[in-house]
Amino acid sequence: MRIPVSLVPMNWVEAPSNHRPKARVTASRLLISKQTIPHYYLTVDTCVDKLLDLRSQLNSLLEASGGKRISVNDLVIKAAALALRKVPQCNSSWTDDYIRQYNNVNINVAVQTENGLYVPVIRNADKKGLSSISSEVKQLAQKAKENSLKPEDYEGGTFTVSNLGGPFGIKQFCAIINPPQSGILAVGSAEKRVIPSSGPEQFQFASFMSVTLSCDHRVIDGAIGAEWLKAFKGYIENPESMLL
Numbered sequence: 119m120r121i122p123v124s125l126v127p128m129n130w131v132e133a134p135s136n137h138r139p140k141a142r143v144t145a146s147r148l149l150i151s152k153q154t155i156p157h158y159y160l161t162v163d164t165c166v167d168k169l170l171d172l173r174s175q176l177n178s179l180l181e182a183s184g185g186k187r188i189s190v191n192d193l194v195i196k197a198a199a200l201a202l203r204k205v206p207q208c209n210s211s212w213t214d215d216y217i218r219q220y221n222n223v224n225i226n227v228a229v230q231t232e233n234g235l236y237v238p239v240i241r242n243a244d245k246k247g248l249s250s251i252s253s254e255v256k257q258l259a260q261k262a263k264e265n266s267l268k269p270e271d272y273e274g275g276t277f278t279v280s281n282l283g284g285p286f287g288i289k290q291f292c293a294i295i296n297p298p299q300s301g302i303l304a305v306g307s308a309e310k311r312v313i314p315s316s317g318p319e320q321f322q323f324a325s326f327m328s329v330t331l332s333c334d335h336r337v338i339d340g341a342i343g344a345e346w347l348k349a350f351k352g353y354i355e356n357p358e359s360m361l362l
Contacts, residue, residue, distance in 0.1 A: 158332075230285075278299060301332065
């Protein structure tokens with residue numbers, strides 16, 4: 119005997135998506151991105167020992183003067199912005215008639231909240247100091263959590279940074295490009311690794327962080343993407359150069 123569907127016990131709960139309009143908008147944009155943008159991915163490991171040492175020194179100075187601490191993600195944002203200035207082809211958008219290369223470096227920063235994913239923007243991040251970037255990120259993240267972001271808080275970005283390493287311990291992932299941008303950097307967690315030393319049977323430890331650049335192949339070809347990652351890796355592994 120066939121049991122009517124209405125009598126079959128249901129082992130799920132259906133939550134209407136219309137009560138989360140932000141989630142619907144995000145889902146629509148991501149679907150369009152994956153359907154229309156030819157993604158490809160480049161991954162590198164970056165040694166962050168010097169970066170962590172510099173962060174510790176800067177935070178000691180900031181705490182002594184009553185300032186707020188700088189996060190690893192603040193340093194990543196600064197490094198990404200400087201790399202975009204060095205390789206401006208990655209600071210661009212595709213249109214059917216031309217490729218638009220931006221003069222300003224505006225970094226969207228992915229922030230996960232109970233209301234969904236938000237990407238507030240740090241404008242002219244290449245020209246700002248680490249303290250300014252840190253302060254803006256904290257302010258915008260708080261506004262995102264309060265669902266009080268205004269259009270000017272998230273519109274006009276030219277590149278996006280998404281970090282699932284620090285908050286969630288994700289080692290490596292591939293992010294979906296935020297249109298109309300042509301690149302997004304996915305940042306994994308830092309981990310200690312054993313590496314060979316100078317002599318036989320000699321080893322030392324170092325901390326490495328994996329990052330993956332998602333590229334729109336119409337705008338950023340493999341060589342340009344690799345050049346950008348090389349520049350980014352250079353800033354991360356020699357962080358003093360970001361302060362010059």
